[in-house]
Amino acid sequence: xxxxxxxxxxxxxxxxxxxxxxxxxxxxxxxxxxxxxxxxxxxxxxxxxxxxxxxxxxxxxxxxxxxxxxxxxxxxxxxxxxxxxxxxxxxxxxxxxxxxxxxxxxxxxxxxxxxxxxxxxxxxxxxxxxxxxxxxxxxxxxxxxxxxxxxxxxxxxxxxxxxxxxxxxxxxxxxxxxxxxxxxxxxxxxxxxxxxxxxxxxxxxxxxxxxxxxxxxxxxxx
Amino acid sequence: xxxxxxxxxxxxxxxxxxxxxxxxxxxxxxxxxxxxxxxxxxxxxxxxxxxxxxxxxxxxxxxxxxxxxxxxxxxxxxxxxxxxxxxxxxxxxxxxxxxxxxxxxxxxxxxxxxxx
Numbered sequence: 001x002x003x004x005x006x007x008x009x010x011x012x013x014x015x016x017x018x019x020x021x022x023x024x025x026x027x028x029x030x031x032x033x034x035x036x037x038x039x040x041x042x043x044x045x046x047x048x049x050x051x052x053x054x055x056x057x058x059x060x061x062x063x064x065x066x067x068x069x070x071x072x073x074x075x076x077x078x079x080x081x082x083x084x085x086x087x088x089x090x091x092x093x094x095x096x097x098x099x100x101x102x103x104x105x106x107x108x109x110x111x112x113x114x115x116x117x118x119x120x121x122x123x124x125x126x127x128x129x130x131x132x133x134x135x136x137x138x139x140x141x142x143x144x145x146x147x148x149x150x151x152x153x154x155x156x157x158x159x160x161x162x163x164x165x166x167x168x169x170x171x172x173x174x175x176x177x178x179x180x181x182x183x184x185x186x187x188x189x190x191x192x193x194x195x196x197x198x199x200x201x202x203x204x205x206x207x208x209x210x211x212x213x214x215x216x217x218x219x220x221x222x
Numbered sequence: 223x224x225x226x227x228x229x230x231x232x233x234x235x236x237x238x239x240x241x242x243x244x245x246x247x248x249x250x251x252x253x254x255x256x257x258x259x260x261x262x263x264x265x266x267x268x269x270x271x272x273x274x275x276x277x278x279x280x281x282x283x284x285x286x287x288x289x290x291x292x293x294x295x296x297x298x299x300x301x302x303x304x305x306x307x308x309x310x311x312x313x314x315x316x317x318x319x320x321x322x323x324x325x326x327x328x329x330x331x332x333x334x335x336x337x338x
Contacts, residue, residue, distance in 0.1 A: 001249060003333050006239060010231045010253070010327045093224055124260045125224035128327065153307050154258045154325075187309050189317020 014129055017097035021104070021132025028109040030061075031215045032117065034131050036155060037139035038148070039121030042165040044072045045198035046139065046207070047116055048079040053208055055080045058215070061107050061115040063087060065095040072118060083107055094125035097132060113215055123152035135160040135214075142166045143173055146180040149187050156187045161194065163207065168197040225261060228327065229269035233279060236332055247278065250333040252285040256326035263288065291324030 009015065025032045035043045047062060054060070061083040064073040073086035085103045087095060100117065107115075117133060119126045127136075138159040140148050143166055149156040156162065162184050170177065177195070184191050194210060196203030236251055255261045263286040270284045291304035295311035296318040302311065304324065310317045 001333050001336060003331050004239075004243075004245070005331045006235070006329045008235060008329055010228050010235065010329060013231065013234075092227075094227075096227075125227075127260060128224060150307055152260075153309075154260050157258065157309065185317065187307060189310065189319075 011128060011130075014097045017101055018130035018132040021097055021100055024104070024109065025115065025132060025134070028112065029218075030109065030112045030115050031218075032115040032131075032133040032135075034117045034119055034126070034133035034136045035139065036119045036123065036126050036136055036159070037121060037141075038123055038144060041121070041139040041141040041144065042198050043118050043121070043139055044075055046163065046165065047076055047081075047118060049198050049201065049204055050116075050208070050211070051076065051079045051081050053204065054212070058113045058212070059083075059111050061109075061112045063095075063100065063103060063115070063117045065089060065099070065118055065120045067091060067093070067120055083112070089120060093120060093122050094129050095119050095131060096129045100131050114211070123148065123155045127152075127154040127158055137161045137163060139163045139165055140180065142169050142175040142177075144175070146175050146177075147183060149180065149183040153187045156184055156191065159188070159191060161192045161210065164193065164195045166197055166199070167195045167203065168200045225265040226269045226273075228261060229266060229273055232270060232284070232329065233273060233277075235329055236279070239332070245332075246335045246337045248282045248332050248334050250283045250285055252287060252330045252332070254287045254289050254326045254328045254330050256289045256324040257291045258321070258324045259327050261327065287330070289323050289326045292322045293319040293324075294322050295319050 037043050062076050062081050063085050064076055065087045066072055067089050070086040073084050076084045085106055087099050087103060117131055136159040138155055181193055194206045196207055236248060267284050274280050293304050294301045295316055297316040298314040300311055300313040309319055311319055
């Protein structure tokens, strides 16, 4: 028997495509965000409110990934999204760079300021698949366990911002705001944190300021 | 949950290497899986066996090596093992640490039958 060394990452095919996407975003000066969370944390709601508040100031492209249905994409179009494309994965638990590559020609890239990629609701698999984004934003809501950062460390380690949604419901569950922040910082000391409620809109201003600030300063990786 | 995608990637990577070097049958494939890669070794092996049934890789054994999480402090340069998910330096308490291993999703080698 002969042993043959093989060097290479098992995600290298995806990483190559992601690098092409990243170049494309940079050339077109697009700030790109990969939104990740469990199902039901409020990714689509956050984007609906963002479209309503900033739709006339920013050119936003939106990719809505779902295992089945185009419901999220339809919600974003209803909320005023002019450049929205669904990706139905038909069972796959994450988006990959090839799927983004496939829908990208449908966007008028030189017009976009920001591209939101709403990933499939899943805190495990999307963390391993680079989509060429500038940053990952992880959402968690107060109806979930406050130990999520410890249960899904890879995702919180690789995210730049954690948004805590549904803070209007604080007190109705055992979710502890201080505890979730402590857990997130234990995993990732540099993670930024914003608390808000998409329903009552409390705290939304912080998110809008964060987003517009990042677009204005040009994201760090550009 | 994405073990299937990773298993498919293992097969396609090895397949193209076998074709490129015109290699004899592959007896073993060794992969290195980091603690932070969210891959369950048993699930990876299960998926690998499922997709290689009735293929030239049916008899190929998949060997999974687990790689522990290790980090280095960017402030005091202390190297340490990340224990109980505390991603901060045990010496100076800084959270500014870089991972030195534990994120691997790599193939390390393949073992092929003697060419005779």
